[in-house]
Amino acid sequence: MPNSNDEPGTRETGRVELAVVGAGPAGLAAAVTAADHGLDVVLLDAAAAPGGQYYRSPAEGLGATRPGALHHDWPTFTELSARLAAHRDTGTIRHLTGHQVWTVERTGDGDWILHAVTGADEEVRTAVRARRMLLATGAHERQLPFPGWTLPGVVGAAGAQAMLKSGLVLLGSRIVVAGSGPLLQAVALSLTRAGARVPALVEAAGYGAYARAPRVLAANPGKAAEGARFAAELAGARVRVLSHRAVTEVHGDERVEAVTVSRVDRRWRPVPGTGRRIACDALAVGHGLMPQLDLAVAAGCGTRPGPDGTHAVTLDEQLRTTVPGVWAAGESGGIGGVELALCEGELAALSVVREIRGGVRGREARRAVALRRSRRRLRAFADLMGAVHRPGPGWREWLTDGTEVCRCEEVGAGRIRTACEELGAGDTRTVKLLTRAGMGWCQGRTCGFAVRELAAAHGGGQEPGGPDRRPLACPVKLSTLADLSGPG
Amino acid sequence: MRRTRARTPAELVGAAPETEFQLTFDGRPVRALPGQTIAAALWSAGILTWRTTRVHGRPRGAFCGIGACYDCLATVNGRPNQRACLLPAAPGDTVMTQEGDGHAELER
Structure with missing residues (x-):
């Protein structure tokens, strides 16, 4: 139950069948598909309006009469938005806007608790308890x-x-x-x-x-x-x-x-x-883009390296991660673009429905087959695209010693080189400990790929396979963190 | 999609914004439209810099534009470390260039 307003603490929701994280193309498609099939869904998203980065649209106060002029395939989004609105009205989907999920934890009975903060000062903390979780957390730029x-x-x-x-x-x-x-x-x-x-x-x-x-x-x-x-x-x-x-x-x-x-x-x-x-x-x-994996990694999901040089969540044909009860769709499973994200969102939701019901009926089964076929075709193209644009190793040669690699901690390429060549660092973690590269506000989101490549090249060392681990998906206050273990 | 070429972003999307309002940046007035973030309002006024770094005192502003890189931190209404690219502008906001970690006053 919600705490009284004058007391800091976490609001908790009742247990839902499915929590979807991210209201971009994949998350939207997943949420409305799941709701179409009668699941009760909580959709959490950091933004004030649905759409994610791809279908970002002008804030309402700007009065855009042709928001689609800045977008490709705007009608797809207006259709998804209308379905979302209908499900919100009936209460099938609870859309929690402005909710940044910063960590997830599993309870003893196998439920997931998603912890979110709201507002620039983390004024409101919310804990969503869900039987299953679908991660559609998108990407950020490499x-x-x-x-x-x-x-x-x-x-x-x-x-x-x-x-x-x-x-x-x-x-x-x-x-x-x-x-x-x-x-x-x-x-x-x-x-x-x-x-x-x-x-x-x-x-x-x-x-x-x-x-x-x-x-x-x-x-x-x-x-x-x-x-x-x-x-x-x-x-x-x-x-x-x-x-x-x-x-x-x-x-x-x-x-x-x-x-x-x-x-x-x-x-x-x-x-x-x-x-x-x-x-x-x-x-x-x-x-290019990099999948946002913090929550998936926090949940224990396995990852795999892709042809574009980034890590992505390991998924089976049913969009299941390696952790039971956790699905992923869209860029989380490898950068592939909007068409693939929409396809995977729908497919992942059908897979959740299938698991809950122990199977799906004829029409849905045929739809799932068609979606899987599209997915294979689109993933093949995404892999090609990733390989074509994967940064070649020669980019390091345009750096000077003074070129800042880590923007947060202002660490130059020369210091990273010294850490690798003279101090023997051969992986991102050691470089970070010696130079502070990747230790700042962004937790290495911006420089992580570059530092990894520099460490691998200079140190000659073998970088351990996985992606960067960030126990928290965004910086939160100590009081928010303390609230996790405090009295509920 | 329309293949028009507009003179401004507002013209492209046929924007008819609600009444604009004012905020201040380092004491000087800056106009903002309802719904714009602090960073968008500053860009509109031709301002690209609203932070200096902790180590070298170098100018910074928005970089990733989606709240991931934390380069756009500003002091807004006395609160340091606000992501200007995410924070909606509000009438009368006082935005100050953030120097270093933004906590210089606490250290005095």
């Missing part, structure tokens, strides 16, 4: 450091997109988009549609690499067509697409004034003497 990337005016490509979609703002008027991965094309197009000039899209990999998997391409004609549409529209918006190139330096004192773009070889090694300066007032940069 970043690689380069000289000047901490200068104001350099932002994540996904971040520029998020700020545009939710706040209708641009960080500059002449924005270079750089890094690697298909997200860059979408970001460049959004920025130009919204009035910015994008002088260049700088891609470290080459799009030609997709052609090496003709069977995967043939099975996904929609993806190839989308690529062609992007290319045509980028040309129409006068965006120069520079592949096999990378931003190797950012210029400016207090903010971005220009970037140097250099040619890179197949291993992403910058080719000396090829640098060209491009004037701009901002840089939106990203090197």
Whole structure:
């Protein structure tokens, strides 16, 4: 029962059949599918409105009459939102907005308790007790450091997109988009549609690499067509697409004034003497996405490395994790995009229904078969995409000793090199203990991939297989933590 | 999706915002629209920096834009370490550049 308001403490909900974490495409699809089949569902999400990062939309007060203008496939989202609203009205789904789940624990009788905080000051703490848990926690952007990337005016490509979609703002008027991965094309197009000039899209990999998997391409004609549409529209918006190139330096004192773009070889090694300066007032940069695994790892779910170099939750054909009672869908199981997330969300929910009922009827069984087939096809494309855009080892050569790798603790590449070469660190953990890289506010979310690669290269050591472990999915106050073990 | 090219994001989505309001950043007035985060309001005013780092005192602002990197920490209404990219702006908010860990006053 809820505690009285004048007493700090945790509000607890009654036990539900299914808790879904994350209201992005996968979580939304899962929640409404489960509710369609009569399950009582709690949907927890950190944001104020459903949609996740992909279907982020302008806040209500901004009065957008055409929110879909910033999105691909907006009707899918409006349909899911309408189903969510209907289930909220009947009480089948309790949608807890603004609830950041920071940890999960299992009770003695096999239920899950999901602990969430609400508000900038963790004013409200909530504990949701659920028989089963479905994790659709999405992804965050993968970043690689380069000289000047901490200068104001350099932002994540996904971040520029998020700020545009939710706040209708641009960080500059002449924005270079750089890094690697298909997200860059979408970001460049959004920025130009919204009035910015994008002088260049700088891609470290080459799009030609997709052609090496003709069977995967043939099975996904929609993806190839989308690529062609992007290319045509980028040309129409006068965006120069520079592949096999990378931003190797950012210029400016207090903010971005220009970037140097250099040619890179197949291993992403910058080719000396090829640098060209491009004037701009901002840089939106990203090197693909990384699954957000904190809660899955906290729950004890197994993970596996993917062809893109990130770790993802290990899933079977029924989207079950290695822990009984825990399912995952969408980017948590490997970066694959919105179409795959929608497919997996629905499939995971059907799998939960199947387990509760001990089977599903004809129509649902056929639907599940079709979804599994789509999933295999889309996962094959995702694996191809991941391999094409996986950062090559040569990126390390564009670092200088002074290039900050860990933004939080301001640790330069030189200090990490010293820790590895002179002090013998050969893995992320030892580098962290010696240099504080990854020990700051973001808990290594931003620099984790880079530090891992640097440690592996310099130390020559073998990085232990798993992803970074973060017992808490976000920083919380000590009082919130203490409340876990305190009187309920 | 419409393949239009607008002059501003607001024009692109046909925004008809509710009445704008004011907050202050380091004492100077900044306009914000209802629903915008602190970071969005600051970007609109051309401000990209609202924190200096603990070690080297370097300027920082929003980076990841989704609340994951904690680079955009600001002191809002006297409370340090607020993620400006997540926190909705409210009329009369006092936003201050956060220096270091934002707790300098406690250490005095």
